[in-house]
Amino acid sequence: MMNFVWLLAVETAEAVEEGGGLFDLDATLPLMAVQFVLLAVALNVLFYKPLGKVLDERDGYISSNQVDAAERLAKAEQIAKQYQQELAETRRQAQAVIAEAQEEAQKIAAQTVATAQQEAQAQREQVQRELDEQKNQAMATLEQQVDGLSQQILDKLLGSLAA
Amino acid sequence: MALNMLMIHPLVLAKLEVGQHLYWQLGGLKLHGQVFLTSWFVIGALLLVSFLATRNIQRIPSGLQNFMEYALEFIRDLAKNQIGEKEYRPWVPFVGTLFLFIFVSNWSGALIPWKLIHLPSGELAAPTNDINTTVALALLTSLAYFYAGFSNRGLGYFAKYIEPTPILLPINILEDFTKPLSLSFRLFGNILADELVVAVLVLLVPLFVPLPVMVLGLFTSAIQALIFATLAAAYIGEAIEGHGGEEHG
Numbered sequence: 001m002m003n004f005v006w007l008l009a010v011e012t013a014e015a016v017e018e019g020g021g022l023f024d025l026d027a028t029l030p031l032m033a034v035q036f037v038l039l040a041v042a043l044n045v046l047f048y049k050p051l052g053k054v055l056d057e058r059d060g061y062i063s064s065n066q067v068d069a070a071e072r073l074a075k076a077e078q079i080a081k082q083y084q085q086e087l088a089e090t091r092r093q094a095q096a097v098i099a100e101a102q103e104e105a106q107k108i109a110a111q112t113v114a115t116a117q118q119e120a121q122a123q124r125e126q127v128q129r130e131l132d133e134q135k136n137q138a139m140a141t142l143e144q145q146v147d148g149l150s151q152q153i154l155d156k157l158l159g160s161l162a163a
Numbered sequence: 164m165a166l167n168m169l170m171i172h173p174l175v176l177a178k179l180e181v182g183q184h185l186y187w188q189l190g191g192l193k194l195h196g197q198v199f200l201t202s203w204f205v206i207g208a209l210l211l212v213s214f215l216a217t218r219n220i221q222r223i224p225s226g227l228q229n230f231m232e233y234a235l236e237f238i239r240d241l242a243k244n245q246i247g248e249k250e251y252r253p254w255v256p257f258v259g260t261l262f263l264f265i266f267v268s269n270w271s272g273a274l275i276p277w278k279l280i281h282l283p284s285g286e287l288a289a290p291t292n293d294i295n296t297t298v299a300l301a302l303l304t305s306l307a308y309f310y311a312g313f314s315n316r317g318l319g320y321f322a323k324y325i326e327p328t329p330i331l332l333p334i335n336i337l338e339d340f341t342k343p344l345s346l347s348f349r350l351f352g353n354i355l356a357d358e359l360v361v362a363v364l365v366l367l368v369p370l371f372v373p374l375p376v377m378v379l380g381l382f383t384s385a386i387q388a389l390i391f392a393t394l395a396a397a398y399i400g401e402a403i404e405g406h407g408g409e410e411h412g
Contacts, residue, residue: 021182022355027192028295032202033303039206040260047213048256051228051235054220061222 181359185285195293197282202290205267238262238392245396250315250403254396257307261300262392265291269354269384273361273377289354297351301343304395312402320402342398346391353387
């Protein structure tokens with residue numbers, strides 16, 4: 001282990017003597033910087049711009065769709081509300097029509113009943129009158145017959161008496 | 164097996180190769196070839212994935228597009244949180260590329276067995292394992308926040324050096340140096356240390372024991388990428404809104 005560390009140190013020292021070493025700054029530095037800038041430019045064209053555009057477009061697409069959807073939802077809700085209102089109105093109208101029809105029907109029924117009662121009353125009265133008349137007639141006939149019979153009885157009594 | 168090699172060839176340990184580089188000459192300039200090789204791999208991977216993800220863009224994302232949109236939203240959130248809703252958009256490419264480049268670099272260093280590919284000198288590792296890369300990124304961050312400050316507040320940006328009181332002037336100036344220093348060394352140190360720890364443990368106990376450290380390394384790598392990008396965005400945001408402005412809750 002010690003041997004190893006020592007060797008490592010020697011190796012590093014040797015490298016430094018050869019002009020190498022860990023902190024050997026040379027033309028690699030500026031060239032690497034240039035290379036990096038070129039990479040940044042290339043990636044900008046190839047990666048950041050197109051994909052960034054896609055991301056932004058998608059954001060726009062999603063938000064516009066969301067706004068659109070919200071608008072449509074509001075419209076749908078409004079239509080539903082209107083429908084409800086119309087429904088209520090129609091129900092009320094139907095109720096009114098039914099009530100009116102019932103009233104009318106009741107009126108007609110009452111009228112019909114009244115007419116029928118009147119007619120019945122009139123017929124009853126007529127029948128009563130006819131009955132009375134016939135009764136009177138019968139009474140008159142009966143009286144006549146009573147008179148005749150009583151005459152006959154009287155005649156018979158008087159005849160036997162005279163005889 | 165490595166332990167065996169340790170017994171037989173002590174020099175095998177030298178394969179840990181700290182501070183050795185594959186030098187390329189470009190004119191009179193020296194370059195670290197291994198850093199460029201892996202960074203090209205990382206850049207290629209990023210470009211390829213971006214290309215595949217944006218090849219056929221759908222409104223309803225799926226697969227790779229979905230994943231990259233998630234990454235973009237993550238980066239946007241990061242930039243938005245640090246810079247603010249109003250100003251963050253132009254800075255998304257810079258902050259995002261910082262995060263993606265560092266993240267993919269770190270994870271490629273932790274996940275891809277680069278060491279199987281032998282180089283004449285040095286060895287392949289995460290690009291962020293080299294101080295040049297991290298210093299380059301940190302200096303770019305400094306430039307970025309200076310640019311953000313000047314473009315947003317003009318020369319009034321200098322006012323931040325004497326805020327809240329002129330006594331703090333030296334400290335405020337010092338801050339401009341400590342920011343890139345801490346940024347670069349934090350990233351460099353974490354990644355290098357992580358790879359070294361894993362390498363040493365693999366040398367000592369090649370089986371199972373290094374696994375938890377490797378998992379920890381993955382975690383650290385991700386966190387370091389996040390920290391770098393977040394701090395860069397925070398510096399930019401600070402430069403835009405000014406010291407005397409509202410503090411972050």
